[in-house]
Amino acid sequence: MPSHTFQLNGETVTVDVEDDVRILWVLRDILGVTGPKYGCGINVCKACTSHINGKAFNPCSVRVADIGPDDEITTIEGLADTAPGDGLHPMQEAWLEHDVAQCGYCQPGQIMAAVALVHKVRAEGRAINEADLDTIRNVCRCGTYSRIREAIKTGQDAMARGL
């Protein structure tokens, strides 16, 4: 059985699993990290959105053999530790402020996508606009889209203030 080592939420982990198992199942079924959710398995619904080396990716569509020991995966469970201070990440706080979640199933993925989008747009030297928000593909079957849009704007401002 092949052995795979990578960084997960700030710790080095090693798993023994076949090469072609997608990272989502390594996280959920082997490591018991259940924040990233299954919603489709074909990189459409984005419920599993997490970060690899600070960028959004979908672990349902990456083989565990395709990442290396230095690759840093962050799931919703590790997001708060990527921000200053002891509390939640400002985007999580924004989600609470706008009471976004209904059933909550998609929200870990939504938050991870939002943080990555803010970083991406900021790297382009600008603020998020409506067209940027329209590019978010994450499905919310409870239909919380409008509150997600508002929360991202709040979260962006808080991130800019370094909260």
Added chain:
Amino acid sequence: MGTHNSESPARVSRRSFVGYVIGGTTLIAAADLGLTPSAAQAAPIPSVPQVPELYDLNDFLTHCAMPTSNLIAIEVDEKGHAHFALPRMEVGQGITTAVSMLIAEELDLPVDDVHVTLAPARPELLFNQLTGGSNTIISMYTPVRVAAAIARKALLDAAAILLGTTAAQLVAKGGVISAPGGSSVTYGEAAAKAAKPTTEKVEVKLKETSEHAVVGKPHRRVDARAAVTGKKKFAMDLDVPDALPTMVCRAPELNGTPVSIDNKGDVEKMPGVTHVAMIPTGVAVRAKTFGQCIDAVRALEVTWNSGTVTTMSAKDIKAELKAGQIPLAVPKVGATSVDGEFTFHFRSGSALEPNCAIADVRDGKATIWGGLKSPITAQEKIADALGLLPTDVTVNVVQGGGSFGRKLFFDAALEAAHASKAFGAPVKLMWHRADEPRQGRVHPMAVSQVRATVLAGSVLTFEQRHASVACDFTHGLGERLTAEVAALPTGLSNLSFSESIFMLATEMPYNFGVVTQLLNEPKPAVDRFNTSSVRNIYSPDVATASELMVDQLAKKLKQDPVAFRRSYLKSDVVKRVLDRAAELGDWGRSMPAGTAQGIAIHKEYKGATAVLVEIDCRPETVNREVRNAVTGPRVTKAVVVADVGLVINPAGVKAQMMGGFSDGMCQALTYSNHLVDGHFLEASWDNSAYTRQWNTPFEFECEVMESHGSQPGGVGEAGVAASMAAVACAYARATGEMPTEFPINFHKPLHFETKPFIPSVPESPTDGLAHTY
């Protein structure tokens, strides 16, 4: 019916209720779940008003709850925290938050110190453990408050002894009871003293609405923090020992069944795979990871029976519905008739959390964990399938990742039970997404015919005939209706269950002379299609057809749609929400060509909703490109105004209206299942085209009106119908053409390449690292 609901035996006077302190070592306060001052006085029923004006679906659901003299109980622990196991299911609609608020209010405890969990199947509650019809808060409102008030009284009595004073002298606030001299005890300290050795009957009064400090104020969901940190546990997140991932290989045709597995030995040897076996609905595979289940499902070679609608397509079902429609009574009379026929296509009821459940069936016992809205029926049916007694089946209810009517049924729990029994091992069974639209429960397709007659500037008749594919109600309520049928108001007892539900829910709130709205299901068997009461059942389609026709009538009479509605509306509650929506949304403002406003109303769930939208149907908008996306007309702004009776949590009500709007909008514009040659083509979210960010209005506003009602109404479904209707009306006004098929893009060339039916699920991609951002 007349005396059925008068003075419940437990009710002593207008605001005084009886409950119990249950004997035991901790403080347990209980109330009869049947307590309700809210159901309508249902007799006598005049013939002219439609049934729901006097007795609606929620009265029926509430009455179903009444005869069960069973208790719900609140326990106060040594820390002074209150615990309540809610015999309903939280699926995102916010009932755990609202119930926590009710308990906190009556018990004078911070909401954070109230812990609401979901009760496992309690067969003794009979049919009083069904989550549906937006009825939870309506039916729980009184019993939950009574139990909390009894707990508070017991705590005060105990504190009086501890503090050497009388209960009347004490003040309870925030979980602390204080005496006039400044001495105090916590609820935790009082709770131990308040426990009674034997059960005692207690009489309490409830707080007046005017005394409410928690109820009626916006409150964040109690599970919000768990949701945003990834800590909220859904069924597939539970760690049940040895319950390994399990998936099912399904037939290429809808409801096809397996005959034989042709390569079982080969698949059993695949990496990670532990078991392969036939179950009634397909071939189940158990493996170390779900990824390996997907690989095994794809590798299986299975011989299948054909399905239940083999060779049939949407056009065949439409023809069937039209042929079976109940005839209109009023003949078509030249210039005085306004006719319309509307087709509503199948749409998937799937939640984002797929159908899933954990089952451990071994040694003549079964334990199930799942998001189940009818756990008692699930327990009975699973026991029956396994050849066990219901008492040998434990059904644990887990919070669900959405429901929308889907989780009224227990399809995955039953499959998990079959698979676990076949394997002799626990399973964590989950549907693949591709199976959800293809084999999962759908909203039944329907054709709605409307004819209105206008003479001398007035509407004389309004008839609607709604022919629907059979909607499956076999999740428990049906038997209840049979039991209650003699007690129902005039005219309901001869109807089928679906017809009764339709009759109880459907209300045309206009003075249109002779009004009849009738449902029929030409083929009543529920095993051809897998249907369920998808959010708001028939109402969104019925309202879309009727509100489009209301706009046509206004046009014929050369009146403004809002002014026309206002002059014909019967109910002041509806007029109020309509006027407020028109005001907030600046109805009638000048709009560029190709864009328009639309407005619609709906009355149900003991309240009313009005929705105003603005839609952009200009080519540059309709043809905007987003990768693999259905764009089309864009709703740019939405205003929802709702009167939902007494409001427990305004933030929760607004959330439900937002969700209802997202549902209604896509049902009008983009969201459907295409039935072609015996199976549905859609196999992913991109195929089905539920609302996404690129469809979401730039502006969304919801106002929850202060209600004149003293009882809460239903919330979870109340936003869907008027939203769908308003979007349809706006589209008609923007394009000048009244849409008659829903969603409006149904006959456009398919926006996706159909995924194969064999294998039944697609392979997971491997190029995820090429799409990071």
